[in-house]
Amino acid sequence: MSKRTFRVWRGDAEGGRFVEYNVEVGPGMVILDALHRIQAEQSPDLAVRWNCKAGKCGSCSMEVNGKPRLSCMTRISDYEPEQIITVQPLKTFPIIRDLVTDVSWNFEQNKRIPPFRPKAPGPDGKLRMWQEDVDRIQEFRKCIECFLCQDVCHVLRDHEKKQNFVGPRFIMRIASLEMHPLDTVDRIPQTLREFGSGWCNITRCCTEVCPEHINITDNAIIPTKERVVDRFYDPVAMLTRKIRGEDPARAREEGKVP
Amino acid sequence: MSDQLVQIGGHGRGFGATTRSDNWWIGPTLTFLGLSAFIVYASWAGMQGAYYWADPYLSPMYAPLLFVDPTAPGSAPVDHAWFGTFPAWWSKLDGLLPGLPKRALSTPAALILIFPATFRLTCYYYRKAYYRSFALTPPACAVEGVRRGKYRGETHLLLFQNLHRFALYFALVFIVILAYDAVVSFFKDGQFGVGVGSIVQTVNAILLAGYTFGCHSFRHLIGGRKNWMTCDGGKASTHHRLWLGCTRLNGRHMLWAWMSLFWVGFTDFYIRMVSMGVITDLNTWD
Numbered sequence: 001m002s003k004r005t006f007r008v009w010r011g012d013a014e015g016g017r018f019v020e021y022n023v024e025v026g027p028g029m030v031i032l033d034a035l036h037r038i039q040a041e042q043s044p045d046l047a048v049r050w051n052c053k054a055g056k057c058g059s060c061s062m063e064v065n066g067k068p069r070l071s072c073m074t075r076i077s078d079y080e081p082e083q084i085i086t087v088q089p090l091k092t093f094p095i096i097r098d099l100v101t102d103v104s105w106n107f108e109q110n111k112r113i114p115p116f117r118p119k120a121p122g123p124d125g126k127l128r129m130w131q132e133d134v135d136r137i138q139e140f141r142k143c144i145e146c147f148l149c150q151d152v153c154h155v156l157r158d159h160e161k162k163q164n165f166v167g168p169r170f171i172m173r174i175a176s177l178e179m180h181p182l183d184t185v186d187r188i189p190q191t192l193r194e195f196g197s198g199w200c201n202i203t204r205c206c207t208e209v210c211p212e213h214i215n216i217t218d219n220a221i222i223p224t225k226e227r228v229v230d231r232f233y234d235p236v237a238m239l240t241r242k243i244r245g246e247d248p249a250r251a252r253e254e255g256k257v258p
Numbered sequence: 259m260s261d262q263l264v265q266i267g268g269h270g271r272g273f274g275a276t277t278r279s280d281n282w283w284i285g286p287t288l289t290f291l292g293l294s295a296f297i298v299y300a301s302w303a304g305m306q307g308a309y310y311w312a313d314p315y316l317s318p319m320y321a322p323l324l325f326v327d328p329t330a331p332g333s334a335p336v337d338h339a340w341f342g343t344f345p346a347w348w349s350k351l352d353g354l355l356p357g358l359p360k361r362a363l364s365t366p367a368a369l370i371l372i373f374p375a376t377f378r379l380t381c382y383y384y385r386k387a388y389y390r391s392f393a394l395t396p397p398a399c400a401v402e403g404v405r406r407g408k409y410r411g412e413t414h415l416l417l418f419q420n421l422h423r424f425a426l427y428f429a430l431v432f433i434v435i436l437a438y439d440a441v442v443s444f445f446k447d448g449q450f451g452v453g454v455g456s457i458v459q460t461v462n463a464i465l466l467a468g469y470t471f472g473c474h475s476f477r478h479l480i481g482g483r484k485n486w487m488t489c490d491g492g493k494a495s496t497h498h499r500l501w502l503g504c505t506r507l508n509g510r511h512m513l514w515a516w517m518s519l520f521w522v523g524f525t526d527f528y529i530r531m532v533s534m535g536v537i538t539d540l541n542t543w544d
Contacts, residue, residue: 009267009268011266011267013266015266016266016267016268018268063277063400065277065278065279065280066276066277066278066279066400066401067278067399067400068400083279086268086277086279088267088268088269088277089267090267091267091269091400095266095267130488130492131492132487132488132492132494132498133485133486133487133488152399152400154395154396154402154403155409155411157400158396158402158403159409161409165411178485179485180485181485181486183485196411196413198411198412198413198417199410199411199412199413200411200412201385201389201395201411201412201416202382202385202386202389203386203389203390203395203396203399204386205396205399205400208399209399218474218508218509218511222382222474222478223474223477223478223482225420226423226474226475226478226482226483227478227483228420229420229422229423230483232420233417233420233421234420234423258483258484258485258486
C-alpha cells in the first residue's frame with residue numbers, strides 16, 4: 001500500500017473548487033476505488049455516479065488528468081507514482097454535483113432518430129439476413145452509452161453546437177440503422193439537415209476515447225458522410241438517378257434496400 | 259487537504275486550455291513539421307523543371323510527362339512526353355513572377371501535381387491531420403482549439419471536401435501511370451535490368467496503391483454503400499470481398515498515407531541526385 005494524491009473537483013452549477021485528498025492505494029486499484037475510499041474515509045458527501053464497476057454500464061464517465069475515461073477501467077498504476085491525479089466531471093454536460101453531470105441531452109437526441117422499421121416479411125412470413133451483412137453494424141452494438149465520445153467531441157465540447165450536431169454517438173446510431181439490410185426508413189436527408197453530419201471535421205477524438213474500441217470514425221461517421229455525399233454532393237450520381245428516374249427514399253421505403 | 263478556487267468543473271477556457279498532463283502537443287507538432295517539410299520540398303522540386311529524369315527513371319512528381327522543355331538540364335527526351343514540347347507562349351510565362359525559379363511555370367509538374375495534392379488535401383486522414391496541426395480545431399483531444407466563434411465544420415467553406423471521390427478517380431489513374439513507369443524503369447535501351455532506381459520507383463507505386471486502395475471513399479464506392487453485400491444464401495460477393503480487402507488497407511490508412519508521402523519525396527530526391535550526377539545508381543546495365 002502507498003499514498004497517492006487525488007485532486008478532485010467538488011461543487012455544483014453555482015461553482016466549486018479542486019480539493020486534494022491523500023488516499024491509501026494498493027495494487028490493481030482503479031480510480032473509482034480511490035473515489036470510494038475518499039467517500040468511506042474522508043468525504044462521505046462526494047457525489048460519483050457508478051453502477052457495474054466492470055466497464056459495461058457507462059455510468060462512471062469522468063475526466064482523469066484531462067482525458068475522458070471510465071473511472072472503473074482506469075488503473076491508478078497507469079500514472080507515475082509521484083503524479084497528482086486530477087479528477088473532473090465531463091466538460092460537455094451540465095454539472096449536477098461534484099463528478100456527476102446531467103447527460104439527459106443525449107437521450108433527447110436519441111429520441112429524434114427515426115427508429116428501425118423492417119421491410120415486409122417474405123412469403124414464408126420470415127425476415128432473413130446474413131451474418132456477413134450485419135457484421136459491421138454489430139460493432140456499433142458494443143456501445144455502452146458512456147458518452148465519452150460526446151464529451152470529447154470538440155463541436156459539442158468547445159463550440160457548444162448542441163443545437164446543430166447530435167454528436168458521434170448518434171451518428172453511429174444512424175449508421176447502424178442506415179446500414180441495416182432490413183430497414184426501410186430513409187434518414188439521410190435528416191442526417192445532413194437536422195443531425196448535422198457536416199459539423200464533424202473528423203478529428204477522430206471520439207474513436208480515441210471509446211472504451212469499447214469501436215472505430216466510430218472509420219466505420220460509422222465517414223460511411224455516413226459518404227452516404228450523404230451520394231445523395232447531395234455527387235453531381236454524377238445525382239444526374240444518373242435523375243436520368244433513371246430513381247428515388248432512393250421511395251426505394252428504401254418499398255424495401256428495395258441497396 | 260488543500261483547496262484551490264477554479265471554474266465550473268475545473269475546466270479552463272481559451273485556446274490550449276486543458277488539464278491533460280501528457281505531452282499532447284508532440285503529435286500535432288510532428289504532423290505540422292512533416293507536412294510542412296513535404297509541401298516545401300514538393301513545391302521546390304516541382305518548380306525546378308529540371309533533373310527529374312535519369313534514364314530510365316522518371317520522378318513521380320513529373321508523371322505523366324505531358325510537355326517537356328528539352329533545353330532544361332536533366333529533362334526527359336521529347337519523345338517521352340505525351341504532347342511534345344511546351345507551346346512557345348507557355349514558355350514565355352516564365353519570368354513573369356519574379357523570385358520564382360527559372361522554369362516555375364513551364365515545369366511539367368505544374369500540370370499534374372494538383373491532382374495528387376487534391377486527393378491528399380481532401381483525404382479523410384489528412385483532414386484530421388491538418389485540422390489538428392494547422393487549423394488547431396482542436397490541436398488534440400480534450401484540448402481547446404482556436405475559438406473562432408464561427409466554427410462551421412464542413413458545412414460551408416469546407417463543403418468542397420465532399421468531392422474527395424472525384425479526386426480519388428484521378429488518383430486511380432495516377433496509380434496506373436506510376437505502375438507503368440515502374441515497369442518501364444526496368445528497361446533501358448530496350449534491355450531488361452534492375453537498378454536501385456527501379457526498386458525505388460516500384461516501392462513508390464506499391465505504397466501509393468496501398469494508400470489509394472485503402473481510401474475511405476473507395477471503400478464506400480466498392481461495397482460500403484450497399485446494405486446487402488452478400489449474394490443470396492450468404493455467399494460472399496465480389497463487392498463483399500473487395501470491401502473486406504479495402505477495409506484491411508483502410509485500417510492502416512494513416513500509415514500508408516505517411517509512408518507513401520515520404521516515399522514520393524524520396525523517389526524524386528533519388529532520381530534528382532542521380533540525374534545531377536551527385537550519386538551513381540547501382541544497376542545491371544552499366
